[in-house]
Amino acid sequence: MLGLKLFESVRLEQKITLRQKHFGDFICTTNAVCPDCKRIVNTEEIMAGFSDNPYDFNTTCPNCKKRFLSHLIITDKETGKGKELFTVVFMCQAQTLEQMKIIKKERGRIGIAYLAKHNRHLFYNMIKHWASYEKALIRLKDLN
Numbered sequence: 189m190l191g192l193k194l195f196e197s198v199r200l201e202q203k204i205t206l207r208q209k210h211f212g213d214f215i216c217t218t219n220a221v222c223p224d225c226k227r228i229v230n231t232e233e234i235m236a237g238f239s240d241n242p243y244d245f246n247t248t249c250p251n252c253k254k255r256f257l258s259h260l261i262i263t264d265k266e267t268g269k270g271k272e273l274f275t276v277v278f279m280c281q282a283q284t285l286e287q288m289k290i291i292k293k294e295r296g297r298i299g300i301a302y303l304a305k306h307n308r309h310l311f312y313n314m315i316k317h318w319a320s321y322e323k324a325l326i327r328l329k330d331l332n
Contacts, residue, residue: 213265220258222249242286284313
């Protein structure tokens with residue numbers, strides 16, 4: 189009986205994905221308030237405000253035209269509490285893909301464990317835009 193319980197425990201551990209192991213279950217929500225006019229900028233407006241420059245992460249306020257950084261709020265799916273102690277900069281899809289290209293060129297691959305340790309911002313943006321790590325990698329592959 190003890191052997192069966194041990195086997196079931198091992199099987200349950202194997203069902204935990206790398207994403208869950210390194211990041212847990214979370215929700216990404218965009219957050220942007222213009223620092224000048226204090227307008228709350230929604231996701232569509234944030235996306236429309238990005239420039240064509242893949243290295244300029246600022247968006248533009250649709251009201252006063254001030255350029256500023258927008259963010260992702262990362263919350264625990266179960267508790268609703270914040271998961272990260274740092275501010276996660278929100279990037280558009282082109283910026284996210286450019287950052288993925290850089291890591292892939294430098295390392296040969298983009299692993300979840302690497303992102304968890306060195307570039308959590310990028311991982312959260314990948315999830316925000318493509319809903320999964322795997323779909324983000326497919327999108328990158330489709331560009332090549």
